Amino acid sequence: MTGAALTEKPRAFARTRVIPTTAPVTVIFSFVVVVIVLAWSLAPGLFAQQDPTKGDPADKFLPPSLAHLLGTDQLGRDQFARVVFGAQSSVTSALVAVVIGVVVGGLIGLLAGFLGSWTDVVLARFVDVLLAIPAFLLAVVIVSSLGFQTINAAIATGVSAVAVFARVMRAEVIKVRGSVFVESAYLQGGSSLHILFRHVLPNASRSLIPLAVLQFGLSILVIASLAFLGYGDPPPASDWGLLISSGKDYPRSPWLVVWPAIVTILTVLSINRISRWLRKSS
Amino acid sequence: MLRTYGPYALRRIGQAIVVVLLAYLFTFFVISILPGDPITSTLRNPENGFTEEDIARIVSYYGLDQPFIVQLVNSLGRFLVGDFGLSLRSNLPVSQLILDALGSTLQLAFAALLVAVVLAVGIAYGTQFLPARYGQGLLRSLPSLFLSVPNFVIGLLLIHLFAFGLGLFSMIDTETPWGTFFAAVALGIPVSAQLAEVLIANLDHESGQEYISVARSRGLRQSKLFLRHLVKPSSLPAVTVLALMVGELLGGALITESIFGRVGIGTLVEGAVASQDLPVLQAVVSLAALVFVTVNLLADLAYPLLDPRVQLGGEPRARALSPAADQEIRSDLQEEVSIV
Numbered sequence: 001m002t003g004a005a006l007t008e009k010p011r012a013f014a015r016t017r018v019i020p021t022t023a024p025v026t027v028i029f030s031f032v033v034v035v036i037v038l039a040w041s042l043a044p045g046l047f048a049q050q051d052p053t054k055g056d057p058a059d060k061f062l063p064p065s066l067a068h069l070l071g072t073d074q075l076g077r078d079q080f081a082r083v084v085f086g087a088q089s090s091v092t093s094a095l096v097a098v099v100i101g102v103v104v105g106g107l108i109g110l111l112a113g114f115l116g117s118w119t120d121v122v123l124a125r126f127v128d129v130l131l132a133i134p135a136f137l138l139a140v141v142i143v144s145s146l147g148f149q150t151i152n153a154a155i156a157t158g159v160s161a162v163a164v165f166a167r168v169m170r171a172e173v174i175k176v177r178g179s180v181f182v183e184s185a186y187l188q189g190g191s192s193l194h195i196l197f198r199h200v201l202p203n204a205s206r207s208l209i210p211l212a213v214l215q216f217g218l219s220i221l222v223i224a225s226l227a228f229l230g231y232g233d234p235p236p237a238s239d240w241g242l243l244i245s246s247g248k249d250y251p252r253s254p255w256l257v258v259w260p261a262i263v264t265i266l267t268v269l270s271i272n273r274i275s276r277w278l279r280k281s282s
Numbered sequence: 283m284l285r286t287y288g289p290y291a292l293r294r295i296g297q298a299i300v301v302v303l304l305a306y307l308f309t310f311f312v313i314s315i316l317p318g319d320p321i322t323s324t325l326r327n328p329e330n331g332f333t334e335e336d337i338a339r340i341v342s343y344y345g346l347d348q349p350f351i352v353q354l355v356n357s358l359g360r361f362l363v364g365d366f367g368l369s370l371r372s373n374l375p376v377s378q379l380i381l382d383a384l385g386s387t388l389q390l391a392f393a394a395l396l397v398a399v400v401l402a403v404g405i406a407y408g409t410q411f412l413p414a415r416y417g418q419g420l421l422r423s424l425p426s427l428f429l430s431v432p433n434f435v436i437g438l439l440l441i442h443l444f445a446f447g448l449g450l451f452s453m454i455d456t457e458t459p460w461g462t463f464f465a466a467v468a469l470g471i472p473v474s475a476q477l478a479e480v481l482i483a484n485l486d487h488e489s490g491q492e493y494i495s496v497a498r499s500r501g502l503r504q505s506k507l508f509l510r511h512l513v514k515p516s517s518l519p520a521v522t523v524l525a526l527m528v529g530e531l532l533g534g535a536l537i538t539e540s541i542f543g544r545v546g547i548g549t550l551v552e553g554a555v556a557s558q559d560l561p562v563l564q565a566v567v568s569l570a571a572l573v574f575v576t577v578n579l580l581a582d583l584a585y586p587l588l589d590p591r592v593q594l595g596g597e598p599r600a601r602a603l604s605p606a607a608d609q610e611i612r613s614d615l616q617e618e619v620s621i622v
Contacts, residue, residue, distance in 0.1 A: 128297070129304045132571040136533030137551070141567055144555040145312055221432050225537055228434050229552065241432070248438055251446060261435045269430040276426070 027277045030270035037267050040087035048081035053236040061253045071255040073247070079256060083263055086238035090227075090264075093154035094219035100158025101165050101219075102212050106205065108162065109169025113204075114177065114196055123166070130163035139222060143231045150223070150232040150239060157222045161215050168211055172204035179203075210279035217271035224264055240264045291583055298579040305571035306361055306564075310354055313560050332373075340368065357564075366565035371557045376565045379550060386457060387546035390465055390538065391531045397470030398477055398527070402520075405474070406481030410489065410512065422482065428475035433534055437468035437541040456542045465542040469534050473527045480523045488512050518588060525581035529574045 023031075040047055050068075055077030062072040070079035112123040130138070142156035176182060177200060185195050220240075226232055227241030235246065240260045247256030332340070348356070360367065366376035405421055412418040444450045444464055451460035488494065489512060497507050532547070539548035547566060554562035 125297075125300060125304060128301045129308050129571075132301050132305050132529075132575050133309070133567055134529035134533035134570050134574065136530075136536060137567055137570055140536065140551065140555060141309065141563055142312055144558070144563070217430065221430075224432050225434060228432070229537065229540060231555070241434075244432075244435065244438070251442065254442075257435075257438060261432070261438075265427075265431050265435070269427065272426055272430055 023277060026273055030273040030277075033266055033270040034274065037087055037091060037263075040084045041091035044081075044085045044088050048078070048084040050078035050081040052077060052081040052085040052238055061250070063253075064255055064259075070259040071253065073253075073256055074250060079243075079259060082238040082243060083240070083260055086240050086243055086260070087263075089150045089233065089237065090220060090223060090240045091267075093150050093223050094157070094216055096151070096154040097157035097161060097219040097223065098212055098216045100155060101161030101215055102208060104158070105162040105165025106169045106208060108166040109171075110173055110196075110201065110204070112166070113170040113173025114192075114200060120170075124170075127163045127166045130160070130166075135160040136222065136225065139226060140229075140231065143226055148231050148234070150227065150237065153223050153226040153232045154219075156226070157219045160222070161219065164215065165208060165211065169204060169208060172207050173200055176200050176203045210275045213271060213275035213278060217268040217275070220264065220268055220271070287586060290586070294579060294582050298575045302568070302572050302575050303358070305575075306358060306568045307354065309564055309567045309571075310357060313564055314350065314353075336373070340370070343368065361568065367561040369554075369559055369562050371553070371559045371562075376561050379562060380547065380565060380569065383545060383547045383550045386544055387535050387539070387548065389462060390469060390535060390544065390546060393462055393466030394469035394473065394531055394534075394538075395524075395527075397466045398474035399524070401470065401474035402477035402481055405478040406485060407513075409482055410485055410508070425475035425478045425482070428471050431471075433468055433472050434537050434541055436471055437465070437538055440464045440468055441541070453543060456544055461542065461544075465538050465544060468541070469531065469538045472534065473530055476527065476530075477520060477523055480520050481517075484519055485512055518585075521588075522581055522585065525577045528577045529570070532570045532573065 044052075055072060055075040057076050059068070059072050059076035060074055062068055062076075064071040064079075068078050068080065070083060073079055073082065108123050108127065112120045112127075133141075138160045139153070139156040142159055143152050146152035146155060182195060182199050185199055190198075223232070224239065224241030224244070227239040228245045230242075230245070232239050232242060235242065240263065243260040244257050244264075247253070247260065250256055357367075364377070366380070368374065369376050369379055372379070405424055408421050409418055412421060441453065441464070444460070445453050451458050451464065455461070456465065491511075494507070494511055497511055502510075535546060536548035536551055538544075539546045540552055550562060551566050553559070554566070
């Protein structure tokens with residue numbers, strides 16, 4: 001067997017298994033939901049014609065109708081426009097959180113698993129510390145330390161997710177490091193760095209994908225919770241958590257709470273479904 | 283096994299102590315990277331009504347005129363002897379504030395744990411009994427739905443239905459039995475989802491085992507089969523996960539208490555965040571870490587005694603991946619590390 005054959009195989013393996021080709025109906029529906037929400041967050045102006053920050057006081061507390069699909073709030077602002085524009089910060093900040101978790105956690109796990117010995121011991125204790133502090137409490141402390149803004153809420157959520165990725169990455173790296181193709185790459189004189197970037201990183205990071213998707217949904221919830229408590233951008237921002245928080249003061253207009261809640265739940269449910277499907281099929 | 287258990291226990295206890303101390307240092311560091319000097323700005327805030335002597339006393343107490351590293355060592359030293367300092371908002375000892383709030387939160391947390399266990403067991407064992415066509419699919423998708431609903435939405439819904447709708451409890455005084463019950467439901471539902479996922483995965487795994495078919499062919503009654511061969515083996519991993527849920531209960535209490543207007547640790551944190559009362563934050567976070575580490579240490583120490591298959595040495599059993607991290611990854615890890 002040639003060296004090329006040995007190194008090619010695991011990569012082809014990785015490539016074919018990441019993206020399955022068939023999917024159940026619920027997964028397709030989930031993708032549709034996620035694509036719509038992502039489109040909202042990229043170009044909210046295309047989907048909502050009305051201004052999310054300016055309203056006509058004469059139109060306040062209108063129930064859902066054709067003119068205002070999801071009704072209007074206490075200042076006569078169109079609730080649909082507020083939900084769509086809220087997607088921008090809710091979804092983007094969840095993405096920021098996931099990127100922080102994946103990059104920092106992945107790096108910690110990679111170093112711990114690949115270098116082993118004392119590096120592993122030190123990093124393992126650090127991860128233990130992150131795990132020991134309840135994730136939401138940690139996020140609250142970090143955001144109160146950085147200042148009440150949605151971007152800081154995203155950073156806080158990301159930091160509280162680091163431990164998860166670090167643990168999974170470490171376990172995967174150790175698994176890959178012990179495999180036959182890595183051993184043979186060593187025997188052929190491959191340098192540590194070459195093996196790290198060419199073999200270990202691509203194969204180990206494959207298992208982070210379903211977890212990252214799952215964490216994306218979870219981050220939306222955590223950021224919504226932080227916004228609900230008022231630790232995100234202040235009004236007139238319209239993060240989903242903030243919409244629910246301000247809507248709850250008007251029990252006579254249930255659409256102010258119900259619709260942002262349904263959008264949040266549907267989004268997270270769809271993301272979780274996709275994550276589950278990715279994991280099952282990989 | 284007993285020969286290896288002693289060193290194993292000692293090593294786990296040592297690790298736990300190190301992690302708690304590091305968690306304290308980590309929190310101290312996070313809180314101190316604040317831009318500006320919140321302690322001084324809080325002290326100088328005329329609303330708080332500190333006199334110059336109070337300020338001088340607090341500054342010297344916390345060593346605010348000392349370098350960062352000295353402050354850190356002093357603070358850690360006080361933590362070790364159980365002194366959490368004075369609240370910057372009320373000038374009361376932090377330990378007293380925490381003790382006052384603890385009762386309500388413990389009540390809520392235990393009630394929520396109970397709700398979570400009952401719900402999870404109901405869902406998980408329900409999936410084994412219901413016919414595959416009807417109901418089972420619904421039950422199986424419940425955990426995933428529970429995990430997708432923000433817990434403040436559950437809380438608001440319960441309040442809307444049962445406080446405003448049916449009038450079972452009043453929002454003016456929520457610390458009544460019904461008020462506590464519904465707050466516990468709101469807090470317990472996300473926790474139950476994770477527990478149910480673990481139980482379902484284990485039950486599915488166990489019911490596919492050969493010894494189940496053997497027992498069935500021997501003519502064992504359904505109920506006996508269920509209790510002896512399904513419930514028992516599937517409950518041990520669930521205990522592990524339950525220990526990991528402690529952190530989530532503590533974190534979730536923050537939102538639940540805020541919505542239900544309860545006065546507990548969660549609202550204490552909320553107030554401390556609003557007024558930048560750092561000693562309170564530092565104490566609550568360190569104590570939360572202490573509780574989490576202790577509960578998980580106990581679970582780790584009990585595990586090898588309960589399950590003789592567990593091999594000592596190497597990694598302890600799998601830890602939490604995240605509040606909602608998926609069970610399957612977790613059970614994979616568990617199989618990897620715990621079963622010989």
